[in-house]
Amino acid sequence: MRRIADSTVRRLSLYLRFLEESTNRGLVTISSDELARRGGTTSAQVRKDLSFFGSFGKRGLGYSVPELTESLREILGLRRDWQVIIVGAGKIGTALAQYRGFRQRGFRVTAVYDRDPKKIGTRWDALTVRDMADIERDIQKEHPDIAVLTTPADEAQVVVDRLVSAGVRALLNFAPIQLQVPPDVTLRNVNMAMELEGLSFALTNRDR
């Protein structure tokens, strides 16, 4: 398979979301054009995105909502659950740990870590904050699939190095810093400062 662009994968997520909505509304088929309208793209883009993975529609009719839903779940690797750990029990880590949307989509938060003794041992719901010192041991025992990083920026790289050498292969980073990881580790960044600066840029340069 040809390398798939990040932008394509993002759109597949969007399409899946619309398909789920469409199921709730009882739709049985959907056209690339409808799918496109909801995602702010074009029907050609939708068809091209899907064409990388196969041929899912019926000419003249469109796509079967349940079939395409299932195909996208398969493509995105969502037919199984994923074990997620959260590293950093600050404001954002805490909020994420309690966010229901993750679990609903098959991302199960199984542990939260911090190194602050005041936080270690505190509980939310079924989760107890664990000691960062134990993280290598836990990873080797429990094999989490994905680590979400919500530590302060100046600790993030050290933490990532530990996670990676303990075997974590996918990271979602919220710390406002560019992390270095080996090529077999997948890293995504969520950088709110960067997003706000993008808005600032747009507001400032609006009419140029």
Added chain:
Amino acid sequence: MRRIADSTVRRLSLYLRFLEESTNRGLVTISSDELARRGGTTSAQVRKDLSFFGSFGKRGLGYSVPELTESLREILGLRRDWQVIIVGAGKIGTALAQYRGFRQRGFRVTAVYDRDPKKIGTRWDALTVRDMADIERDIQKEHPDIAVLTTPADEAQVVVDRLVSAGVRALLNFAPIQLQVPPDVTLRNVNMAMELEGLSFALTNRDR
């Protein structure tokens, strides 16, 4: 000015971050190559990005750290403060309202809104949760620049329509839904489900 790509603006934010670090470490000049290494890009990319806005370096020497810092602040519109409101006082809204990084970068959270009577009137730090019902009136009086959306997905579009017609021109959306806005409104999305699904895709299709 030619339209600037989103990817370019994101990288400018990154460069600014490294420049701030470099200032702290007492560096006076920096080359495009150093800037590139930290951002996981190439020196040609750095120079091309900057070239859209002018000529900031000295051949043979590199860039003056304080001068380039100042130029990037200017370009990104960061020489002023921006007034930010947060709409939705759930887990994520609350975490963002208390996040210090925003204020540090000149984004001042001036109000938080919710429609839940149990939340309205509660305080964190200097902020009191206000009634969503008053938001149009407040916007017209206080002219916030940016609204951060952390409502549930099924309320987000209605809320956005209200914000936009009250005069908000920049939005940062955390609700996992694709919002429709008029062309003169800038919208950025932070969609954690989408990021996790991107990781799921990468883990699933790793070796293809």
Added chain:
DNA sequence: GATAACTTGTGAATGATTTCACAAGCCGCC
């Protein structure tokens, strides 16, 4: 002030992504 060692700024080339445009296939109806 000539030379060597660097580094920028930028057209041109390459590569990636999106859009176009249309043949081919499907459905419903007469």
Added chain:
DNA sequence: GGCGGCTTGTGAAATCATTCACAAGTTATC
């Protein structure tokens, strides 16, 4: 079973973004 109205799948074209490659400018050294 043929026709009209739709919609997909996909090469080709167009657009957009990144990388290359090098002339031109700067500093340091002798």
